[in-house]
Amino acid sequence: RQGLTKFPRLSSILVILLEVTFPSGEIIGGHESKPHSRPYMAYLQFVAQGVQKKCGGFLIREDFVLTAAHCLGRQVTQRPMNVTLGAHNIENQEKTQQVIPVKRTIPHPDYDNQYYYNDIMLLQLEKKANLNPAVQPIKLPRSKDKVKPGKVCLVAGWGRVAPNGKYPNTLQEVKLKVQKHQVCERSNQEDTGSVLPLLSSQGDSGGPLVCNHVAQGIVSCGKKNGKPPRVYTKVSRFLQWIKETMKSHQVQETD
Known part of the structure; x- marks a missing residue:
């Protein structure tokens, strides 16, 4: 069945680390988007x-x-x-x-x-x-597309601007950098081949992970205790x- 593999393959794990800053009133590590600059x-x-x-x-x-x-x-x-x-x-x-x-x-x-x-x-x-x-x-990836380490991607949404904080009225966005890491292994996260485990802020579930103007992932879920890593569904597999x-x-x- 397409997209469903229940055996861990940690070598294919990608971890995206926030370029973290904490400006007052902004999404963690990010800022308010330019109005209508993310028309998708x-x-x-x-x-x-x-x-x-x-x-x-x-x-x-x-x-x-x-x-x-x-x-x-x-x-x-x-x-x-x-x-x-x-x-x-x-x-x-x-x-x-x-x-x-x-x-x-x-x-x-x-x-x-x-x-x-x-x-x-x-x-x-x-x-x-x-x-x-x-x-x-927005464009979808090709089936063989890979998000390589070092790639800077973007997540946008109307999610919380701080942990346990308020939800903003305006669209917020944050840049993320792809790196190789074993965070998911240490966090007991399983890489099924159809997900991208990442570290990210509290963006809206269902929003896109955008790399070079292509929707490479979908904001899925974090650990049940609310801590990183955040998991993204890998669009190319579907x-x-x-x-x-x-x-x-x-x-x-x-x-």
């Missing part, structure tokens, strides 16, 4: 068991957003969900914003909620997004599933 970013909102939930995501086609399967929790079933595109300040009704309902949630069929294997999900939108400078899809899933639902709409 998506903000997800839905209600689960009477509680307002939110997650990150990113546009990969006019009618599809990619995110993490664990955003839906244990019950990966259809729930009312809206996707906001073109946002910078999520508390303002910006003219650039497009709020589109989700037509279909499609978690990976082999998603494991206990260990977060295959933590990836497609969201089919009710209608195509109107592409403009503030709303644009390209076939992504393409086949989008194609199959497109065909269904035209039948």
